[in-house]
Amino acid sequence: MEDTPGPISTVRRRWFDATPHGKQGVTERYVVYGESRRWLLGQLNLKNTDFVLDLGSGHGFLAYELASRTGSKIVGLDLLGGEQMGTAARGGILAGLSKAIDWVVGDASKAPFSAGTFDTIVSFLGLEDVHITGGVGAMDKVIRESARVLKSDGTLAIADNTFPECASNAGQRLYLEILRKELGAQLPSKSSLIETMEGSGFEDIETATYDPKIILDEREAHIELSDIAEAEPFGKHLDIEEIWERYGDRVRKSGLEYPLILLLSARKSS
Numbered sequence: 001m002e003d004t005p006g007p008i009s010t011v012r013r014r015w016f017d018a019t020p021h022g023k024q025g026v027t028e029r030y031v032v033y034g035e036s037r038r039w040l041l042g043q044l045n046l047k048n049t050d051f052v053l054d055l056g057s058g059h060g061f062l063a064y065e066l067a068s069r070t071g072s073k074i075v076g077l078d079l080l081g082g083e084q085m086g087t088a089a090r091g092g093i094l095a096g097l098s099k100a101i102d103w104v105v106g107d108a109s110k111a112p113f114s115a116g117t118f119d120t121i122v123s124f125l126g127l128e129d130v131h132i133t134g135g136v137g138a139m140d141k142v143i144r145e146s147a148r149v150l151k152s153d154g155t156l157a158i159a160d161n162t163f164p165e166c167a168s169n170a171g172q173r174l175y176l177e178i179l180r181k182e183l184g185a186q187l188p189s190k191s192s193l194i195e196t197m198e199g200s201g202f203e204d205i206e207t208a209t210y211d212p213k214i215i216l217d218e219r220e221a222h223i224e225l226s227d228i229a230e231a232e233p234f235g236k237h238l239d240i241e242e243i244w245e246r247y248g249d250r251v252r253k254s255g256l257e258y259p260l261i262l263l264l265s266a267r268k269s270s
């Protein structure tokens with residue numbers, strides 16, 4: 001897969017090299033993700049003086065893009081420390097970004113920061129697990145916490161692919177159905193999140209969508225669903241063979257496709 005040469009491509013390359021044979025295609029797609037992290041950055045108006053919080057920073061790929069393309073100072077917050085955060089931090093060092101990014105273990109619904117700390121809060125696919133980890137109502141808490149730790153006039157930008165509106169065809173609908181039924185992962189509707197944002201002191205709410213155009217063939221879909229089945233960190237263990245039994249025929253008929261990415265951005269009122 002094409003990649004712009006540079007430190008981040010070195011990190012990506014290391015990921016691909018470490019991926020078991022046969023899984024490369026799926027890993028490459030996740031790491032590069034149809035360039036949707038760059039699309040997200042293009043939607044934001046970040047200045048190099050901004051202090052930015054990345055909610056659900058995971059393996060760090062959005063944080064790397066944020067730090068390298070904007071020059072901003074970034075904090076990556078994730079519920080999981082341990083191996084995942086270690087990998088993110090090592091990737092940051094490899095990309096020459098260790099001074100630009102701090103990695104913090106913590107819950108986005110109880111953010112371990114003082115009020116009015118950040119200019120911008122961004123999240124890329126960071127909140128799809130919030131229902132699993134925090135139960136119903138967790139997303140509302142994340143929005144309220146974001147309002148608290150943002151400065152006045154600061155920006156909140158949440159980009160995710162598990163809003164009900166993220167399915168525009170049968171392959172995307174199937175992907176979301178599997179996440180919802182098997183993992184209990186689904187974000188509230190766009191309108192309900194907009195209402196929560198308005199109730200938490202946000203205004204100028206805007207939305208945008210991006211289609212990563214990632215369509216999985218049957219073999220790739222099996223790998224993808226195996227990865228989803230290994231949701232151990234969140235206390236779930238699914239049997240891939242049972243999942244394939246339930247959905248394999250439909251995957252063969254409609255294909256499995258990554259859902260659309262929906263971005264909701266808003267400004268904290270002054």
Ligand SMILES: C[S@@+](CC[C@H](N)C(=O)[O-])C[C@H]1O[C@@H](n2cnc3c(N)ncnc32)[C@H](O)[C@@H]1O
Binds near residue numbers: 055058060106
């Ligand atoms: C799909 S990954 C994130 C991807 C990452 N933003 C990227 O660009 O590659 C989702 C991450 O959200 C984290 N997460 C889930 N619930 C969270 C919460 N309540 N607070 C902070 N992080 C959370 C998970 O631990 C996981 O690492």
